[in-house]
Amino acid sequence: MGRVYNFSAGPSMLPEEVLQRASQEMLDHEGSGQSVMEMSHRSKQFAKIIEDAERLVRQNMAIPDSYEVLFLQGGASLQFTMIPMNFLTGSKKADITLTGAWAQKAYEEINRLGTAVVQGSSKDKKFSYLPPIQGVSPDADFFHITYNNTIEGTQYHTLPDTGTVPLVADISSGILSEPLDIGRFALAYAGAQKNLGPAGVTLVIVRKDFLAKAPDARDLPPMLSYKLMAEHKSLYNTPPCYAIYILKLVQEWILQIGGVEALYKANRQKAELLYGYLDSSEFFYSPVNKADRSLMNIPFITRIEDAEKAEEINKLFVKEAEQVGLVNLAGHRSVGGMRASIYNAMPLAGVEKLVSFMKDFEKKHK
Ligand SMILES: Cc1ncc(COP(=O)(O)O)c(C=O)c1O
Structure with missing residues (x-):
């Protein structure tokens, strides 16, 4: 069978050029005599791959230097937990809009560790619209939105104004689909398996002054500390090397097509x-x-x-x-x-x- 048109919500299609390039380099990546899958994550070759991946994501998304770019594991779902764990550090209260099944999961995880305040919900009509923001709690530690609701098919075309309350967004299914002003977010995260590459790596973009509010690395389980991951440039432990490599190829493809x-x-x-x-x-x-x-x-x-x-x-x-x-x-x-x-x-x-x-x-x- 020839290649099909795959309309899956994720994992989804990858650019054919990327798959071709990966297949050409499968046995021998740039003269190293090995596949990226076989490479030590501490090798010089892999250091270049992860550095290039970060540089290209920064370029394609116009991410300012005031942000860290992290390649984590656990999918977007782990972010639902890591965000409250790291950032419910003040009032232990976060605002959220309930706009779909994924937002609901983020809501549940905030409530596990603190209090989620619903500032708009479209549950009454099966999440078929985006509710207006009802308000912003002045003392909220952050305000969470799901930028694009993969299941229900809605998307924020204008980001809500949350004033001085840090805006945190799940951008899993909208990332790199249109220009997005990263400067509006304190933290944005995306599972890779839609517009970035294969499943296994999660991109987290976090503003450094927001990150500073997170607990000290030694006060959290290491794999759940953004500070630790940032200190180790996403190489605290073995990262999903091959997924990061494909993500890098996808970034090159994006640059190439304009x-x-x-x-x-x-x-x-x-x-x-x-x-x-x-x-x-x-x-x-x-x-x-x-x-x-x-x-x-x-x-x-x-x-x-x-x-x-x-x-x-x-x-x-x-x-x-x-x-x-x-x-x-x-x-x-x-x-x-x-x-x-x-x-x-x-x-x-x-x-x-x-x-x-x-x-x-x-x-x-x-
Ligand atoms: C908007 C959104 N958030 C979170 C998730 C969960 O992602 P993961 O399966 O990577 O944990 C998905 C998965 O489709 C999603 O579309």
């Missing part, structure tokens, strides 16, 4: 094509509030009212799509229907093929 502005342009074009069709269709529609629609994750459902029949049609859609090389289009179980995740590495041709398939499916079933 940086984040070029990605943003291509992403808009892909999203407009799919939303445009959804808005004109008599069969499918987007359940998400228009102003809050995500650029990366696009859920869609049919207008069929009978739940059993709708479920049957959804299954048929996913199955027939797979047969023509459009895979992983099933919606998340909490939302139902279908979902197309169109991350940076999804070519326009993939979305064109999907829309054309949807049009044919509509003709047959409406």
Whole structure:
């Protein structure tokens, strides 16, 4: 089988050029006579890979020198725990917006170690919109948002103004999809398996003056201390070397194609094509509030009212799509229907093929 168009929410497609390069270098990375997978993380070769990865991420995201860039493990999920552990150091209270299933997890972890104050929730309408911010607790240790809600398909197009309260964001599924002013965040984090590379590495960008508020490295379990990880330049223990290497190749690819502005342009074009069709269709529609629609994750459902029949049609859609090389289009179980995740590495041709398939499916079933 040829390569498919993979619409998974993550792990997801990687740029073909990156996979080609990795395959060329699989047995012998730059004349070292070894694969990156076999390299000591203390070797000169790997030191260059991790330094290049950091330099290129800084360049592509315009990250100021006042921030640390860390490559950690444990996925974005561990960040839900590490953030309260390291930063509930004052009032032990943090504000949060409840905008989806991942935000809910972040909320639960804050509550485990302190108090989470909900400053807006869209739970009443299955998280299909972004709620207005109700306020900011002046003494909150931080304010957490999920910048892009992968499951529900909403995205902050304007970041909330939290005044002097540090803004912390889960940017897992929106990172590098459009220009983002990192200066607005005290801390931003992302699991790699969407726009950065393979699963296994988590990128954390943290402002140094915010990091200074975290407990001393020796007062936390070492693997859970940002300060320790920053002191050791993410090399306290063996990092996920190969995932960091692929992340570096992805950064090189981004530079080569024109940086984040070029990605943003291509992403808009892909999203407009799919939303445009959804808005004109008599069969499918987007359940998400228009102003809050995500650029990366696009859920869609049919207008069929009978739940059993709708479920049957959804299954048929996913199955027939797979047969023509459009895979992983099933919606998340909490939302139902279908979902197309169109991350940076999804070519326009993939979305064109999907829309054309949807049009044919509509003709047959409406
Ligand atoms: C927005 C968001 N946050 C957190 C997570 C959890 O990430 P991980 O599986 O890397 O822990 C995901 C995973 O899809 C996500 O989309």
